[in-house]
Amino acid sequence: MISSFTSVLLASLTALSLALSGCQSLLPDYDYTQPVPESQQREDDWFDNSAVIGHSLMEGFKGFAKVDADIHYFTDTGISAKKALSFGGFDLPDGGTGTLETGLGQKDFDKIYIMLGVNEITTSKESLKEHMAAIVELIRDNQPEGIPIYVLNITPTTEKKSASSDFNQKNVKRLNEALAEVCEEQECYLVDLWSCFADGNGFLPADISTDGVHLTAPEYRVMADYILSHTVGK
Secondary structure (H helix, E strand, O other): OHHHHHHHHHHHHHHHHHHHHHHHHOOOOOOOOOOOOOOOOOOHHHHOOEEEEEOHHHHHHHHHOOOOOOEEEEEOOOOOHHHHOOOOOEEOOOOOEEOHHHHHHHOOOOEEEEEOOHHHOOOOHHHHHHHHHHHHHHHHHHOOOOOOEEEEOOOOOOHHHHHHOOOOHHHHHHHHHHHHHHHHHHOOEEEOHHHHHOOOOOOOOHHHEOOOOOEOOOHHHHHHHHHHOOOOOO
């Protein structure tokens, strides 16, 4: 009887182990080579206790997206990834102004969003990657271990702007490739805002842009909703 019971028990444990192995195979490690896939849209409180690092498009987001959440903005018009590393004029969580490093050291955030690159539109991929990687390192040195870092890529420009300036499809594509490579190498989450706003020809529709690069006010809420429907984890 004991031998028979033991055999049944071992068989049951083996089956359970196989079942659990099967369940684990359904939860592979995150693929950092791909943009964050679409998910169920979160409420605005997803952004609570988050920080945003970025340029004028993120200042537009702050002013016009009408997100009901506690977000701290490390933003400045015209800032680049390189300049963000040493800029001393960011608003700090404890008040006053200072560097990104100082601000990150003053408060622990739940997640970080970064949108940079458009102000170095003519720079090399290698230069953008170097400075973005340095920002990621700065965040990880001054924030809780494992903090989620989302990188928002560069939005398209209008056909007119693309034809008449350095803000053209070729440069946007090149730097978005650099941002994708940073996300893969640094294990950050890439949010493909380019796809959110590009028309069938890869341009920003002229009627939703103020100057060929920036968005009209209502489109910042579109941006917020896109970010909220491209999230990872709980």
